[in-house]
Amino acid sequence: MREGFKTILKFLEDDVASEVEQERLYNKFALAAQNTSVQTLFNNLSRSARGHRDAMDKLIKNIAQDDHNVILYCTLCGWGVDFGKSPFVGNEERCPVCCQKFALVETDGDFSLKPLPQ
Template identity: 45%
Template structure:
């Protein structure tokens, strides 16, 4: 495939990445995961900008991106060890890990195919960035699986973080340090939920 064809496909992939991270950010109640998804989304937006700049530099037509078949990757993966209270967070993180692993390989292949040196450099940099995402997501997933992830929720009263520590049980209570409201952990559909006491 031509450099422009690979750039179009990559831009389509990055647009999908931004959308998935926005969706995942909006689905989590854990401030740490919210920040992770927001950071990944912003990084992918930067990739979009770099791809657009290279498409324009090569005289490409950005409307071609809409003709590229969007990736058919799941946004949730429910396979693997299930950890009490973390069903949805783990499903999102595992799907994102698979997505980023595929992107890493794809960009590596595109770097090998590139004829333009700037495009080759861009694809190498994108592959490196996606590898960083793989490493970060792997670390976060392992922290959940090994019980070291500190469970937190946004306080629905004041917006601060309500902390429950690592590996909390249903019924664990915690008081918001800013507004003083007491909350307990409960469970719904294998996800922790916050209940005001």
């Protein structure tokens, strides 16, 4: 597992657990519903939760396999600063909008930006 994604992975794993629970509840509600339109509603909600879970599982997998660009928001203008896939701490990139130069740093398992002199 790559370093630098500690908090993001924690949020994604929590969200996956939430979607799994929602899917379980929607399926339960669909089975208990007396009205077919209500059953359809809960079946659709269940399918939606499963889709969200699958998307987050894919993102977690991509991060684990280094198949995910590391893009952090510029601390000056808010644009994305793209360090590409599998960057190393200390790599340097410029914001494509304001041209501020940054170094990629890691603090407590999370990537962040360190502004560099121009």
